Structure formats: structure tokens, C-alpha cells
Amino acid sequence: MEPAVHTSGLRRTYTRRRRDTVVALDELTLTIAQNEIHGLLGPNGAGKTTLVKILSTVLLPSAGTARVLGHDVVTATKAVRSLVGLVLGGDRGLYDRLTARRNLLFWGALYRLDGRTARARADALLERVGLADRAGDPVEAFSRGMRQRLHLARGLLHEPRVLFLDEPTSGLDPVAAAAFRRLVLDLRAEGRTFLLATHDMDEAAALCDRVTLIDRGRMLLTGDPARAERFLGDRECVDFAHPDPALIGPLELLPGVTGVERGDGGTWRVHTADRDATRRVLGWLLDRDVLTARHGRPTLEEAYLRAVGDRGMRV
């Protein structure tokens, strides 16, 4: 079966100033099967949005090839556009002064839906994303979550077989984000393929069949979320409080300790490579009268940052 998405040696560079070239995607080769939910993980500036834009024909690649359901995104642009839906996250991208329904009808026309079909689908989608009661309200009165759902409805209007979602739950409250994820799973059950660009590791773990980690445009790995977790390294940590920083030096030298971070108010987090190392740390702390310690697992986000390095706010 033709893969939903296939890229080969895909590269995209931007020229910011004369001779100042930024590599946004670097030799990316990726295959996504039909009916898969594929997570694209990475921090800001990793190249996630660039890939989504290239696959949805909004951006041209500098080199390499990208195909969607067998159609080249550069030479068969029109065919690709009919097959894919693009859902960009955020508050923007809609006609704010128009109603939700009017927005959808306009986009329906751009996808060449006849009037009756566009109206029927707009109403059905508004119902499905929970906006039926607000269909006649101007979008400017919508919350971020409602706009996000309207974005999804717009992306689904022409019944695309492949959907590209870029940070779709960014800024949503947990309830809205959970509802959004349920909707994605329902749509997958209908046979659609998703490429979900996100930096929310837990979201990717909850939704995706496979994930690809990218950083600075380069692929770090592709595999099931468990493999990504293994790649991201230690998933054990010990939190404790102690006022004397002198304690930390010897602690860092214990076998299996991969790092120690200082928190607020004399708190510390010790990262360990495995369960044995965690036991060793707990015993060591107990011997030094540190009687209150908590064993846990860092978030995927923290693990990701440790794996690719914290570059602060630089992109």
C-alpha cells in the first residue's frame, strides 16, 4: 500500500541575511503508513512546522522529495492539496468578524464543494466539534479552545485522507485537550492518517502509533513511543531537600547517577540510569539522615530536554 507520507533527503534552508543560511530540515527521510497517527516531536525551532508546511504545499523544499499518497508535493501540488488537511494551531487564521459557519462555507468553496454539500458538512462538523450552538456567532467571540476546534473543522471540511496538525492543543485547558485527542482517535478510526507536530511528549505518547524525534532539522529517531522513551534515557529520578550543597558532590559520583539538578528552596533532583541506581541513591541519602525523599519519573518533556540539550530560548 502506498504510504501516506514519504520524504527522502528532504532539506529546507532559509536565507536570513546575505550568506546567513539556516538549515530548518536536514536530509529528513521519513515514511508514515496510511491510517497511522504519527507524532513529530521536537522543541521550538526543531523543524516540525517546516515539515508540516512542506507536506501541505505551503512551503517548497530546498532539496529532496516529499510525497503524499504517492503525489509529489512540488510537481503534483493540486492533487496533494485535495488530499490533505492543514490545521495550524493558535488564535489566528480565521475571519474573526464572520460566524463560524460562514468561515467554513467559504473554505468549503475553496475546496470546490457545492453549496449543499458544504452546508451539510459544515453543520455536521460544527456539531462534531461541539460548536453547533455557536455556529452563528462571530469567531472573535470564541475562546482559544473553540477556535482550535473550528480550525480542525475547517481542516476536515473536504474530508482529507491525511491531516497535518501543528500544535493543535497548544494553549488548551486539559479538558479541551482531552476532548480534542478523543476526536483525533475517532477520526483515525474512520481511516484517516495524522501527522501531529507537537512538543507535548505526553500527548504524543497518548495518541501516536509512532513518533519521530527531530532536533535542528535532523531526525534523531523514528519508532514507537516506548522506543522514544528509551532513547530519551533515564526515566527515574529522586527528589529531596537538603540545605547543604556540599552533599551533592559525592552524590554525583555514585554509579548510575546521570545528573543532579538544583531546584528552589534547597531542593534537588537526582537523575538515575536505572532502578538499581535509584535504590543506591535512596540508601545513600538515608545513611546521611535525609529521611524525606520522593522517587518518581521525570516528565517526557524533561527527559527530552536532557537528551537533546537545553538551549534555553534559542531556536
Place this chain on the structure above:
Amino acid sequence: MSLLRVVWHAVRLQVALSRRSPEHALVLLIAPMQTTTMLALTLAAHREDVVANAVLAPGLIGLWVASLDYAGRIVTEDRWAGRFPALIAAPVMFGLVVVGRVATVVLVGTAAFAESWLVAAVGFGRRLTIAAPGTFAIAVAATCLATVGTATLLSAVFVVSRARDVLQNSLGYPFYILGGILVPVAALPDWLHPFSRLVFLSWSADLLRGAVHGDTRGWLRAVLAIVALSAVAMAAGLWLTQRYVDRTRREGTVEFA
């Protein structure tokens, strides 16, 4: 057919947007004031023979201002509002959306003709009669078509040149002169005539004035000239708009950074 549907939906989109954006109608405030000024000057000079010019000129200026004012905004506003990526990701030519939206604004601009006529009738007691109403209607229709084509071209030129404000401010008066709106082309220096005839307004102004006075000689040639200039401008506008879309895709400037 589906292409016309896209244009039609862009028209409806613009109607809906303009209904919720009263500032779009501000252009209609200009025509009554210009009519008042021109008619006052004309009548003060006892030039009853050019009353028609004074009434028709604000209508043409209204059309031009409507297209000039709004044409430059469409693409820029879509980019600022983050709509541009989704618009160009759709499987239709983005230029058609621009055409539909510009057409709506131009149609609103035609109200300037009615405003001028009303100001002349109510304010100055001069009821302008049209000796050749059929020719006049054809002239108005052709002029609207040409304005849509020209506005589509201007829209593309504005975004490609990135000098919208400068161009908007500079393209008013020169076109009123070259277009024979304020004074007939025949009254301009001979060397200006060839340039003037490249501006559809020059044909429109002559045709409209001729229709009012019943002088319809050469009306078909004038209409064909207007339609031809409209087609050239429309084709150039669509081509340039597509070039702009392609450029943003190539350079990665679809959205403002």
C-alpha cells in the same frame, strides 16, 4: 464553473466582511463632497456645458479610490491574520479570491455615481439626464469590469513591491489626469494622449460623457478598448499574484515572522 463559484464565494465573503466593517463604506463619503466642490465651481463659472463632467467625475473617482484603497489591503491583511497559509494550501488559485473580494468593493464604489447624481439633483437642482441610457449602462458595466481587473493587478503590485502606502498615495491624481476624469483627454497635451489611452478610465470617461450628451459615436470601439484593457490587467494581476504566492513558498515568507 467551479472557478466562478470560488469568485462568487469570495464576493459573499467580502459582503459579509464589509457588513461587519463599516469603515469599508467610508469611501462613499468622498463622492458627495467632491460633487459639491466641482459643481459649485462649475456653476460659479457659469459653465452649464460641463455640469455632466462635474457629476460623472466623482463617480469615477469613487470607483478608483475604492479599488485603490482596498485592493492593497487584502493580501496583507490575510498574511497578518495568519490566514494566508490555509488560503494558499487550498486547491484553487488564490488570485480568484482576490478578484471576488475586489469585485465586491468595486460594486460598492459604483454607488458613488448615484450619490453624485443625487447631490446634483437635490443640492444644486441639476437633474442630469442621460441621452443614451443603454450606452451609459454598458459603459458603467465595462468600467466596473475594468476596475476589477485593474484592482486585481494593483493588489498584486502592492504586495510584490512592498510599498503599498507610497503607491496608494501616488496613484490617485496622476490617474485622474491620464484618465481624463477631471478634464477630457482631448484637452490634455497631445504627447500625453498615447499614455492616456492605456488607462481604461480615459475611454470610460469619454464614453460616459458621450452617453449623457447623446454622442455615442465610436462607443463600440471604446467598450472594446475598456474590456481589452480589463482583460490584460486581470491576466497580469492573476499572474503576478501567483508569482507572489510562489515566491513566498520559495522564500518561506508565507507568514510574517
